Amino acid sequence: MLSSRHNKNIFLLFLIFFLIVVSLISLSYGQINIPLKNTLATVLYHLGMWDGDNAFTKEQDAVIWFIRMPRVLIGIMVGAGLGISGAVMQGLFNNPLVDPGITGVSAGAAAGAVLAIALGWSAENILVMPMFALGGSISAVFLTVFLAMRRGKIPVMTLLLAGVVVGMLLGAVTAGILTVMNEQKLQSYLFWIIGGLDYRRWEHVYIAVPPILTGILIMLAAARHLNVLAMGETEARAVGMAVLPFRMGIMLTAAAVTAVSVCVSGNIGFVGLIIPHMMRILLGPDHRLLLPASALAGAVFLVGCDLLGRVIIPPAEIRVGIMTALIGAPYFLYLLRRMQRNF
Template identity: 75%
Template sequence: MPATGKSNKKILLFLALFLMVICLISLSCGQIEIPMKSTLSAVFYHLNILWGENGSFTMEQDAVIWFIRMPRVLTGVLVGAGLGISGAVMQGIFNNPLADPGITGVSAGAATGAVIAIALGIAAENVFMLPLFALFGSLLAVFFTVFLAMRGKRIPAVTLLLAGVVTSMLLGAVTSGILTMMNEQKAQSYLFWIIGGLDYRRWEHVYIAAGPILSGIAVMIAAARHLNVLALGDTEARSVGMPVMTFRIGLMFTAAAVTAAAVCVSGNIGFVGLIIPHIMRMLLGPDYVLLLPASALAGAAFLVSCDLLGRIIMPPVEIRVGIMTALLGAPYFLYLLRKMQKISYDS
């Protein structure tokens, strides 16, 4: 049973507190263990908060926390929040709990953009080039998918899904073709990116992702009440004066842009936008005013937790976060698929 009233606020508060705690633990844990007191002091020192004392942490600890782990954690928060809320919006737009942010070809477009940057050699010259090419490829894929799916002034949901599949297959073929012409070193660079990970993230990656992801999250949360109206059906939405087509396309592009910004700095990370909104919907119900911020908080906490587990579960080897989300998300997806099949069969 979904929670109601004060329980919903408690769940949101718990998610926010859990996200803060898991971020602090992630800053402290790793191959170099740093005491929590030193971690807090270093963070507060850089934020110019009086509690932070320069003498309670060493220069080495400060370098690890602020220049290695902090960009990694913040990137994880941004990517997880962006994928989580984008998944919730996509599921609301298509009224399908199995809808995923990548259904518009975003991930395939990012992969093609990334492989082009690596093949041209510019990814090694400038840290901004690979994510920017991936972002550009993602957005082009979305435009191409919508162009294929457009029928007059309508975009049927089934047609959009099929167009997304076609776009992904086409871009996958392009990516594979480029890979066959790359040398082994460049191919390994692409493989390292496509698996999805937060390692070796720098402050530049945070700067690239922060603007589009935070702006997109703000727009989607502002449109939460309209999503509630849309969930009642197109006829009811039109009866209250909502431009259904314009609203649906606008939100879809916003979610796709946020997903593109997330994928471009982290690589292909699956299941976050699929399972997190579904779990939040079971806990909080279908009210998007609560569901969207909850999906953002839970997505961020889930991704940072997966990254932390990947770092500490088999030291000194790190399991990349894209692998961890697949290991944890795939069983739940199979359970969800089986449950929906059973409901369909019983009905």
């Protein structure tokens, strides 16, 4: 663990710098490689900070700004959203094995997406399936909370069990719809459920950025309250904290951010599970540092995985959902083994 507050702040600055570097490399490399200086000139030109005279070609501009830039921005926002949501959920439940999908968000998104495909509406507009996925996610969260609430309280274990039940129920609904879909629609669903950033457009950026960014800011503002809650509900109530409203509000915020992330990228696992745990090992339990670090590290991890998936076996591309699983699953198994040794 990093010892001093100064070293921890330097680590946060390093994450910001590393995110910029990884993003620029991701913009430059793929099936068409573009020199980094041309990539930087293109970005600065579109930001109004460079005249762009003879610094890049029209083809390079089209590839960077209209194909790769939306992909990288979605990767940054989804990675940051999943990372910070995982840190919040682990803090709320005081359990390092909790991830943002524990409330049935991912299962709800899958059910909504497969319904949009089965009805044939997803082919009419690229925004239909993300909106159905978002609606399914939010519905799953409210159903989970409704099942778990008793006399105005939500026991942690009851919420976890309700999330599992809702996930299984929606999984059965999804499987039932899949059995009556034709092969073309089935392939469309499988392409989405694996999770990926390919074929993202600026329309997806406009959908994802405002709600995810708003949710991230809300969770960052709640960092001090999470520190108080970590001392125990009795201590939190003693200092005048409204525990249930805060727990509900911050949990729904994390669930909403996860829902928006899933709806624009598909089901990408392990980001909200392993990244917060790694940041907690490095920085400690203080959420004032843990939350921004988890957001930045999640963004770096997802953009980096997407980059690796594009360059590791060219011209083929490994989708980012597969890459995160290949990297995250071994760490998760290591975490399980270490926890078993502690008991």
